[in-house]
Amino acid sequence: MVKGYHKDIKDTKKANEVRDKAHEVLVVLVGQLAEEIAQIKRERDVLANGTMVDGDMVEEVIELTEQETECWNRAEDITPQDESEPKEAQVHIHPASILITPTNKVGDAGSGIRIQRVALQDIGQVVKKRPQSSCRVKEKESGFGMPTTERMLETRWANVHFDRHERQIRCAVVTGANKGIGFEICRQLALNKIQVILTARNESRGIEAVKKLNASGVQNVIFHQLDVKDPTSISHLVKFIETHFKKIDILVNNAAVLGIHYVVETLLYSGGQVQIVDKNGDYLPGVIQETYEMGEECLETNYYGTKKVTEALVPLLQLSKSPKIVNVTSSYGQLSHIPNDELKRELDDIDNLTKERINEIIRSFLRDFKAAKLRENGWPLTPSAYKVSKAAINAYTRLMAKELKYILVNCVDPGHVKTDMSFNTGKDVMEGAKGPVMAALLPDEGPSGVYFEQTVIAPF
Structure with missing residues (x-):
């Protein structure tokens, strides 16, 4: 002085x-x-x-x-x-x-x-x-x-x-955002004056996504590489946010894989929607390939990847005045898709369920998958790993909402949206993104630990 x-x-x-x-x-x-x-x-x-x-x-x-x-x-x-x-x-x-x-x-x-x-x-x-x-x-x-x-x-x-003042702006991280719903979520959040960090595993695709947004007049979006399965990649993102933004206000976990490979790209259609349901399971091996390795990767990405990113970013979310976590889920993750009634009751018993127990359930699923005992032991069928991963995400959402009283944690099913996963059938991504964006912008007194079917609260 x-x-x-x-x-x-x-x-x-x-x-x-x-x-x-x-x-x-x-x-x-x-x-x-x-x-x-x-x-x-x-x-x-x-x-x-x-x-x-x-x-x-x-x-x-x-x-x-x-x-x-x-x-x-x-x-x-x-x-x-x-x-x-x-x-x-x-x-x-x-x-x-x-x-x-x-x-x-x-x-x-x-x-x-x-x-x-x-x-x-x-x-x-x-x-x-x-x-x-x-x-x-x-x-x-x-x-x-x-x-x-x-x-x-x-x-x-x-x-x-x-x-x-840049340090005081609201900041969001969206995973798996170089295309589809994730890309549209970034666009809509940015239009709501949120600084968005668009992340993707593939750098060139992520950069192109940001350039596309910039060209459309959306400037407050930047790119950072993120592989949700890679702890080093997650660590780099955390360090980047700590350095430049000090905290984040919104985390949208959108990164996911379906865990199957289409052998034939002409499936059973009804009303323009692909019918990949358990009752058609006997007909699907010739058109859909779902190996153990694919299932393992699906769970590693959809559940464990989401869990790793969330837990790494929670300390930065806790520095926000209005933190939100949005886990993009699917109707395939609803408990109605699980034939095993005991497992269904266990995943729904949030008062007694633990993250460790969710891990045990996933390991049990993978053992049965490897041993070809999915139908025998009451697991959902094709796409089996995807359904289990989303059911696990839904349960994890509820547990995190209990644990993190200060953060609103919800999951959102965007519905059947026109993306690569759906053979580009379904509603436009602009409609599909409305649910996750709504959950990301909830008022502080909004609900936590709930399942949104698009923009309406629905049963798990």
């Missing part, structure tokens, strides 16, 4: 010398901070343009933002902690508030330097582009009848308007 006035300084000349000395220090400090922030801002623009793609770039941006944080800390170090002492001239240095107003009111009012707080959006008008640093002196009459010198720092650093 720089103090340019002391109650013993009554002489105008002395007061002005102190003021000018403090101002010189201020010019140097503000110049250094402005230059550093301008450089960091240029690098961060990579994010705003949606072109930050690979791990090396992630690490580079993280390093730059750590430098930015250090810069903010230095600014705080030279900012007075106690602004309640009007007789001490205090220099407030803020990288986004650098309109300097030295005063020379001598007498009881004291003499010193003030920094006029400037609206963040007006910083571009304060920091001017110029070949070299300079100060312009403008004399005007003060209300006290004495001249007041206003010095506006003009620097060579153009457009230094690093908006600290």
Whole structure:
């Protein structure tokens, strides 16, 4: 902190010398901070343009933002902690508030330097582009009848308007979002003034998705690579959010795989919807392939991947004033699709069910899958792993809602939507995304631990 006035300084000349000395220090400090922030801002623009793609770039941006944080800390170090002492001239240095107003009111009012707080959006008008640093002196009459010198720092650093308000914007993460419902969820959240981090396993597809949104006029979407099955990938996402956004407000778990392979792309149709139901199971082997490895991957992605991402991001959600978790599910996950009544009752008994027990149920399913005992032991059939994964997600949603009282945790079935999974049959993705987006934007007093059938609460 720089103090340019002391109650013993009554002489105008002395007061002005102190003021000018403090101002010189201020010019140097503000110049250094402005230059550093301008450089960091240029690098961060990579994010705003949606072109930050690979791990090396992630690490580079993280390093730059750590430098930015250090810069903010230095600014705080030279900012007075106690602004309640009007007789001490205090220099407030803020990288986004650098309109300097030295005063020379001598007498009881004291003499010193003030920094006029400037609206963040007006910083571009304060920091001017110029070949070299300079100060312009403008004399005007003060209300006290004495001249007041206003010095506006003009620097060579153009457009230094690093908006600290960016840290306060609402931020959402959407997994599996390079196409289909996930892509549309990103678009609709962004149109609701949410900063969206669109994630996808495939970097090139994720980048193209962001470019497509940007081209349509949706700018507040950026891309970050995420493989929900890979702990390292999840860790990189967490670090990225911690560095750039400090917290998140919304998590939409949309990433999922069907766990089957279509051998013949002409199935049984009724009303335009693919009929993959257990009663047709005897007819499906020739048209649908569902191996043990596919089932294992399906559960690893749909259930364990969702669980890993959620639990990694919960600490950042807890920093939000209005946190929401939305798990995109399916009607295939409803308990009515499970023939085994005992298993059905167990998954519905949320008071006694545990996450450990869900893990045991999944392991039991995989053992029976491998041993070809799914029908014998009352498991759902094709797509069996997908149905079990969504039933597990529904149960997990209810458990997390019990555990995380401060976070609204819900699951949403978007309905039969026109995506790759449905052979592009069904309703438009704009309609399908309405349910998850509605759940993501619920008021704080909204329900938690419920199953939405599109936008209406329905039984599990």
